[in-house]
Amino acid sequence: MPRWEQGSEERLRTAALELFEERGFDDTSVVEIADRAGVTTRTFFRYFPDKREVLFAESDRHRAALVQQILDTPDVTQPLRVITSTLAGFDWTGPGMDLLRRRHAVIAASPGLLERDLIKRDDIAVAFADALQRRGVEADAARLAARVGIQVFLTVYAQWVESDGHADPAALTDAAMTLLASLVPATRATG
């Protein structure tokens, strides 16, 4: 376990978030981020493949944990419910509500970061669909459940962040699902 000067990665993430808030993403250079973190630009790119990725380090870990939860879900007869419940039940406040809101605001303010956010969501959708299939859900149903479930949760997440984390994700999810049910034509569903 290397002990000396540990924490470059976290210092880089902190410095990046601060600078993006101060000057905006486009007007912040990697050199400035590295300077504030006390490392060189070379070190920055050792940790993050590109400038955008510095804000999405946790996304991959979250995806893995969420997928595992889906694989561990006892009952998958309602795939869409599995997706929304898994997402709503997840503990998003790892680094704290404050950091979550700041990150959310910074991403929304920059088209470049929004692009990256969208592809992360897509990665998650693909991983979810795969997990559902491994649990025996038919391919088309798995794909659609994963995609739609994430869209439903996005509206929930936005409301939840806006409420400063005080709103109940499960209740918000129920409301969103009811809204969705009202939008889907009254075709008789078998399941």
Added chain:
Amino acid sequence: MPRWEQGSEERLRTAALELFEERGFDDTSVVEIADRAGVTTRTFFRYFPDKREVLFAESDRHRAALVQQILDTPDVTQPLRVITSTLAGFDWTGPGMDLLRRRHAVIAASPGLLERDLIKRDDIAVAFADALQRRGVEADAARLAARVGIQVFLTVYAQWVESDGHADPAALTDAAMTLLASLVPATRATG
């Protein structure tokens, strides 16, 4: 719209698609694209704000046309249906089925292009939600219908492209909507 005179913009688009197929997106430089099109790199950036955008020139026009269709739809009491029908009824084969498939393949092969594709979809979702709201649909319902409708259509579009354009988009959409209905919990909607 001078079809008889090949403008620099179209030559650039053709050259870019060819080169992306030959070498891949990352290994193709803007200089190479401009060379093949017989113009300078400066000219490339006069037409396209960045390297990725060369494949998405039509996206903005499509969005505007689709939004107009939504605004012109007589009945918007079933917002989700409005979205899926509008998308399924659109004529996507403007430049020909072959170009559509080639473009689809090139985008799928490059993470950078996939990112751009995703944000274009998001732009469309936002524009659709706005159009629905202007037609009197409540905000939350409009947003959800737009987002979910696009996800439904994505599955339809993928199947349609794979079928070489022979499958019927309307029939595929009906099948996808039935599948969606089977996924949504049997909460009875009022309408």
Added chain:
DNA sequence: GTCTATAGTCCGATAGAC
């Protein structure tokens, strides 16, 4: 049309932990 800043890559060097 030229000039320049920044993103991102590559190779090699250095220094501490084991």
Added chain:
DNA sequence: GTCTATCGGACTATAGAC
């Protein structure tokens, strides 16, 4: 000595500025 994290500098390409 090995292993790993950091550093330095040169380099190409994108993108914007003049």
